Each structure stands twice: as C-alpha cells, then as structure tokens.
Amino acid sequence: MLFKSRLELLEITLLRSLNARMRLSDKDVSNYTRLRKGLEGEQKSDLWLEGLSEEWLVIHDLLLEYNNSKFQIDTLLISHDKIYPLDIKNFEGDYFVEAEKWYTSAKKDMKNPVHQQDRCVVLLRSLLRDLGYHYPFEPYLIFINSEFHLYITTINPSLVFHSQLNRFLKKLNARSVKLNKGHYKLAEQLVALHMVESPYPNLPAYQYEDLKKGILCPKCYSFFSEIHGSSLVCGNCGCKEEVESAVLRSVTELVLLFPGYKITTKIVCDWCEIVKSEKTIRRILGKHYKQIGHGKSANYVLPKD
Ligand SMILES: [Zn+2]
Known part of the structure; x- marks a missing residue:
C-alpha cells in the first residue's frame, strides 16, 4: 500500500x-x-x-x-x-x-x-x-x-x-x-x-527584472508564442492551453520564485506578457484569489480553504 x-x-x-x-x-x-x-x-x-x-x-x-x-x-x-x-x-x-x-x-x-x-x-x-x-x-x-x-x-x-x-x-x-x-x-x-528543506539557498541569485517574462508551456517549457481566442499555443511542441489555466500556473510560479511579492493585476500582466489585457488578468485573479483592497492597490491572495 x-x-x-x-x-x-x-x-x-x-x-x-x-x-x-x-x-x-x-x-x-x-x-x-x-x-x-x-x-x-x-x-x-x-x-x-x-x-x-x-x-x-x-x-x-x-x-x-x-x-x-x-x-x-x-x-x-x-x-x-x-x-x-x-x-x-x-x-x-x-x-x-x-x-x-x-x-x-x-x-x-x-x-x-x-x-x-x-x-x-x-x-x-x-x-x-x-x-x-x-x-x-x-x-x-x-x-x-x-x-x-x-x-x-x-x-x-x-x-x-x-x-x-x-x-x-x-x-x-x-x-x-x-x-x-x-x-x-x-x-x-x-x-x-520527514523534513522539508527550503530550496532557496541552493538556487542561483536571480532578480525579477532580469528574468524573461512570458508563460511557459507546461510540456516543453519553452515560451508560449501565440494566442488564439482563449487558447495559448506553443510554437515549439504544439501544446494548447486555456489562457485561464496558463495564467494561474504562471501566478503559482511567480509566487514560488518571489514568495514576498504582492500579487497585483499589474505584476501578473507584466509577468505573463503574452496576455495583454489587464481586464482578463483581473477577471482570472478575482475568480480564483481573494481580493484585498480596491483600485490600483488591490492585491490577491489565495483563499484559505
Ligand atoms: Zn511546448
């Protein structure tokens, strides 16, 4: 078992x-x-x-x-x-x-x-x-x-x-x-x-500004290159993914790389790059995350349950 x-x-x-x-x-x-x-x-x-x-x-x-x-x-x-x-x-x-x-x-x-x-x-x-x-x-x-x-x-x-x-x-x-x-x-x-060790001390030094922005394909980890309606298409392996799930994956990646960052529409838009519409990003974040504050200072956290 x-x-x-x-x-x-x-x-x-x-x-x-x-x-x-x-x-x-x-x-x-x-x-x-x-x-x-x-x-x-x-x-x-x-x-x-x-x-x-x-x-x-x-x-x-x-x-x-x-x-x-x-x-x-x-x-x-x-x-x-x-x-x-x-x-x-x-x-x-x-x-x-x-x-x-x-x-x-x-x-x-x-x-x-x-x-x-x-x-x-x-x-x-x-x-x-x-x-x-x-x-x-x-x-x-x-x-x-x-x-x-x-x-x-x-x-x-x-x-x-x-x-x-x-x-x-x-x-x-x-x-x-x-x-x-x-x-x-x-x-x-x-x-x-069983102990869970922090991976961060073993990683190379990295800064947000220096990282290439965009959404990674979940199959081959190259960047999604095309967007057709509500789907993203990988130019390398042909993999397709709905924008919503791709954005959510990218937010998880962002949070793991930068645990201290506040998740805002602006930063997610910048991080995902290929999805240009702030409205779309705001809708996805609002659907899956809990909104704290309003207007430009609004940020999002995962609901507790
Ligand atoms: Zn791919």
Whole structure:
C-alpha cells in the first residue's frame, strides 16, 4: 500500500523555471540535470513498485535527521518482519568497481553508492531504535536504468539491476504477510519526521527584472508564442492551453520564485506578457484569489480553504 507518495522537489520546479527565464551557470545546469535525472529514475521505480501487494507499506522520499546528520531514503518498504530501505540510482552507461571504488567508464572516480547507503542505514537504524523498533534491515540499491552496466567481479545480492527487477518484485510479493497496527504506526511516525528543506539557498541569485517574462508551456517549457481566442499555443511542441489555466500556473510560479511579492493585476500582466489585457488578468485573479483592497492597490491572495 502506498503510504507516502513522492512530490517533485521544489528545487527542480524552480530551476526549471529559472533555466527557461535566465542563463544558468554550468554548475547550476549540471545540478538541475542531476536532480531531474534522479527524479526520473525515482518515478520509474515508483511505478515499478506499484506491482507490490497490499501487504507492504511503501514510503517514498524521506528526509530524516539523526544526531544532527541528515539522510535521505528514496523509498522505504515496511513488511511484517523487516524494513527495506531502497536507494534508487538512474545511472546510465558502463561503470566498474575496483577495490571497492566505483568509476565511470571514463575512469572518473565517484562516490561509492554502497557506502552512501550504508551511512543512511546506520542512521535510520539508530533512529528506529530510539523510537523503540528493532526490525531487521534489508537494504537494496536499485539500478533502474536499462542502459546501465556494472563491471563487477563479485556477487553482491544487495545490488538489483534492471534485468532483475521483475524477479525481485516476485520475491518480495512471495513474502507478503498481513501487517498490524504497529507497522502503520511506524510509517506514520516516519512521515511525521520527514523534513522539508527550503530550496532557496541552493538556487542561483536571480532578480525579477532580469528574468524573461512570458508563460511557459507546461510540456516543453519553452515560451508560449501565440494566442488564439482563449487558447495559448506553443510554437515549439504544439501544446494548447486555456489562457485561464496558463495564467494561474504562471501566478503559482511567480509566487514560488518571489514568495514576498504582492500579487497585483499589474505584476501578473507584466509577468505573463503574452496576455495583454489587464481586464482578463483581473477577471482570472478575482475568480480564483481573494481580493484585498480596491483600485490600483488591490492585491490577491489565495483563499484559505
Ligand atoms: Zn511546448
């Protein structure tokens, strides 16, 4: 049973928007690409785990802390007698291991994912012990990408490769035993401890004036280039969207990028650019937001309920 799903990291949402609206440094582009690729792998894995029977609690994306050390669990499976922390890797291409060191095919050394996972498992085990749980652990590294190959001389049963995914799932399903209230309580406690980190310190510096204005296509993230009646059309991928939903999406984006800004008709008109009519913008804001004040100083906030 899916207990906690995965949301897109706000950092990815914001970097996607900044990537379209300004020139990112190489470092920021590679950070954005790495995050996006990681998320793609996790989403593939989430889909694969939908094949698990109901007698498993599936918790995606936990950011926890123990003794001032933060650690991330991509997916945690809770079964009747064991805890399975899964680390999802979306590596692509050839890799090899030599004397416990991991390298890409270009001989670039990298962080050993087994050691990274060991650290998380030690911290998670201590956290659970403090909460009074003593389940055994069975951690796995899941290599979700079919284009990944690891040259390795020893058998390591905690590594699961793409060609083994089906058999691995069958093995887990064969162990399905009904869960009790204690398992649900553990899941609830872990989800309550999940931390949400502010993405803003990791972002490049940006200013409203420097960002390119316009409405981004929700499919390909290029700017909408045409408006036909009440629809916007993307010149790049052909995607069509109603002006109203596109404006609302853009307002959400604006609020995320500039949390302190007051949402006024004027700023939304400037931000969306392609929708020239202030009247249309005012109507859309008035329909979905709560108006504070009147006339030129009127601004809009989301209704509480
Ligand atoms: Zn498009």
